[in-house]
Amino acid sequence: MKTIIEPFRIKVVEPIRLTTPEERRGLLSAAGWNLFAIHSDDVIIDLLTDSGTSAMSAEQWGAVMRGDESYAGSPSFYRFEAAVRELMPFRHIIPTHQGRAAEAILFSIIGGPGKVVPSNTHFDTTRGNIEATGATALDLVTPQAHDPDEPYPFKGNIDLVRLERLLGESADRVPVVMLTVTNNAGGGQPVSLANIRAAAEIVHRHGKPLIIDGCRFAENAWFIKCREEGQGSRKVAEIVRDMFAVADGMIMSAKKDAFANIGGWLALNDDALAAAARNRLILTEGFPTYGGLAGRDLEAIAVGLHEIVDEQYLRYRVRTNEYIGEKLLSLGVPIVRPVGGHAVFVNARQLLPHIAPLNYPGQALAVSLYELGGVRACEIGTVMFGLKPDGTEQAAEMDLVRLAMPRRVYTQSHADYLVEVFAEVVQRREQLRGLRIVSQPTQLRHFTARFEPLP
Ligand code: F0G
Numbered sequence: 001m002k003t004i005i006e007p008f009r010i011k012v013v014e015p016i017r018l019t020t021p022e023e024r025r026g027l028l029s030a031a032g033w034n035l036f037a038i039h040s041d042d043v044i045i046d047l048l049t050d051s052g053t054s055a056m057s058a059e060q061w062g063a064v065m066r067g068d069e070s071y072a073g074s075p076s077f078y079r080f081e082a083a084v085r086e087l088m089p090f091r092h093i094i095p096t097h098q099g100r101a102a103e104a105i106l107f108s109i110i111g112g113p114g115k116v117v118p119s120n121t122h123f124d125t126t127r128g129n130i131e132a133t134g135a136t137a138l139d140l141v142t143p144q145a146h147d148p149d150e151p152y153p154f155k156g157n158i159d160l161v162r163l164e165r166l167l168g169e170s171a172d173r174v175p176v177v178m179l180t181v182t183n184n185a186g187g188g189q190p191v192s193l194a195n196i197r198a199a200a201e202i203v204h205r206h207g208k209p210l211i212i213d214g215c216r217f218a219e220n221a222w223f224i225k226c227r228e229e230g231q232g233s234r235k236v237a238e239i240v241r242d243m244f245a246v247a248d249g250m251i252m253s254a255k256k257d258a259f260a261n262i263g264g265w266l267a268l269n270d271d272a273l274a275a276a277a278r279n280r281l282i283l284t285e286g287f288p289t290y291g292g293l294a295g296r297d298l299e300a301i302a303v304g305l306h307e308i309v310d311e312q313y314l315r316y317r318v319r320t321n322e323y324i325g326e327k328l329l330s331l332g333v334p335i336v337r338p339v340g341g342h343a344v345f346v347n348a349r350q351l352l353p354h355i356a357p358l359n360y361p362g363q364a365l366a367v368s369l370y371e372l373g374g375v376r377a378c379e380i381g382t383v384m385f386g387l388k389p390d391g392t393e394q395a396a397e398m399d400l401v402r403l404a405m406p407r408r409v410y411t412q413s414h415a416d417y418l419v420e421v422f423a424e425v426v427q428r429r430e431q432l433r434g435l436r437i438v439s440q441p442t443q444l445r446h447f448t449a450r451f452e453p454l455p
Helices: 021-030 058-066 075-087 099-110 124-131 160-173 193-205 217-227 236-245 271-284 295-308 311-330 361-373 412-427
Strands: 092-096 116-119 136-139 177-180 210-213 249-253 264-268 343-347 378-380 400-404 435-439 450-453
Touching: 021 361, 058 295, 075 092, 075 236, 075 295, 092 099, 092 271, 099 124, 099 249, 099 264, 099 271, 116 160, 124 136, 160 193, 177 193, 193 210, 193 236, 217 236, 217 311, 264 271, 295 311, 311 343, 311 412, 361 378, 361 400, 361 412, 361 435, 361 450
Parallel strands: 116 136, 116 177, 177 210, 210 249
Antiparallel strands: 092 264, 249 264, 343 400, 378 400, 435 450
């Protein structure tokens, strides 16, 4: 059959409250035109994030009942640890309540003023946690990633030449090298196995550890299977093991590719670093066999990790986003190509060329998607990245809007509705106006800034 169907049936449903454009205009004004301040029951289709928004399976809910809530030595922890290790064979697996807690623990130990932490592209919380220690977060993504129309299959790759140069010139300042799979901030683009291995070789030659941010590891492995020479006949789980076999540790948000609503971990091979991380964990998260999670959460993650490497699921997952991407292109909506694993990224700067980057074309598009259709998406551009640590503002390299698809939540008719909302935005695009910021914090401003539309 030609149609790739949702490979699941629906047993439990959540109603969606349908609002009107008039209602939503009032809600936007009360929220300071910041979609993070909108209540989710006022959203029709919520594409703000794919993080923590997955529908759990019957098996996961069953496992939740098995959760053992003992403070120390819970069997739920050992099931979690075994499930992680089956895919990612690290010596120390340290649970945290979500990915950024793992980042905060790692960088509180190895960060600090004068240090430089390179990656393909750091996610915003990773960057924030590095910069909070006084260190510099450096993005070294492959040059093809800067062109949204370049169809290169591995636009998440790290630029090996610049990595080699950085380590050659200032290895003493670099505590670790990171790789984000898939590269979320760069459009959900995958990193090839060849690039992971080549990066590991360079990093290890300079005596440094490679830490993978593995949030969307299964989607990345699926792209490797589909796109990388010699990988097509291999099992996704085998590819996953190869991706992590050359790394020295990982940070993970189980809210993505583990189908969990909360959770994460820090994994390390280095005994001394792991001991320091566990000491820190006890202060901030909890005892090392629960780390800020309930036993039931650890159980949900263990089952989720098993389900996420299912190839029927991954085929459907990636196809959903491609389907939306194809329809948007046919409406003339510019998107980042190829379509990434967890989201479609719309090139708002190109769609709305009459809105200057410092008037936030991405935010303007996200606001109009909500106003016209009740769709909530996320700006990834000048609002998210434009405020520099010294307080100055610069246009981000791109102004994108991310349509992040929750896992196993929406159906094809939701996707078709989304495309219809875009058709209306396209029709009105010349009337859309930029915004200005009325108030903002000094860091991670996109979460709490308040805006005002320009006249
Ligand atoms: N790294 C990447 C690549 C991420 O995408 C995220 C979260 C994190 C780390 C932090 O994990 O949320 O569990 O603390 N990304 C979400 C998103 C929030 O919407 O992309 P967390």
